[in-house]
Amino acid sequence: MSNTPSNMLSLGTKAPDFTLPDPSKNNELQSLESLKGKKGTMIVFMCNHCPFVLHIIDKLEELYEDYKTQGIEFIGINSNDVIKYPADSPEMMVDFVSEKGIKFPYLFDDSQDVAKAYQAACTPDFYFFDENLSLIYRGQMDDSRPGNQKEITGEDLIIAFENLLAGAEQEEFQRPSLGCNIKWK
Structure with missing residues (x-):
């Protein structure tokens, strides 16, 4: 289990667009534009086998x-090399879901x-965007x-969600996520 921190993409960054297959839906292609939330979109890089994700x-x-009923959508993305890490294969993603x-894409x-x-x-690496797909957390x-x-509370994400919903400023200090490194090819 490695302890890799997030890179902390600059706040205000526009969400990079994508269209990716959803293995749980017969590899139907899903786009950021079609999945984004009305008020906010949480993108989390994750995988099936990482102890931090589990x-x-x-x-x-x-x-x-x-939060889905309040206009915040979640999108999980698995980017791991499935040749070296077959536990993260699309077939295993279907089983994991x-x-x-898991009800989010x-x-x-x-x-x-x-x-x-x-x-x-x-993994996990969290990116929260506002309704304009501008990075706010x-x-x-x-x-x-x-x-x-330590208890799993979701506190940092909840604060970010509640600040967005209340129209309040986000916390200035945001702590990096920590997890297993993405398994690059």
Whole structure:
């Protein structure tokens, strides 16, 4: 388990566009434009096998359920090299979605071009955009990590979501996410 921090893409960055297949929907192509939320869009780079993702996935799905009705959409993207890491293959993504009850789109970035465009570094790596797809938060979900005995609260994401919904400024200090490095080809 490596401890790779996020690169912390500059706030205000426009979300790089993409169209990627959704393995859970017969590889139907999904675009950022078609999936984005009315008020905000959370993009999370994740995978099936990372202990950091497995640690937070239930809370992430819970947050999705809490905020989707308020106009915030979540999009998961797996950019890992599936030749070296077959547990992250599209077929295994379908199983992961089913086993974990994931209801938000979970797309496959085989070329890794989307991860590179976002400067993603780890799983999970969170990017939260406003209704204009301008980056307003990037960083950690909360202070919990596998083995550190801290409760998984989703606090940092909740603050970002609530600030957006209230029309308030985002926190100036945003802590990087920490996880396994993206498995580059």
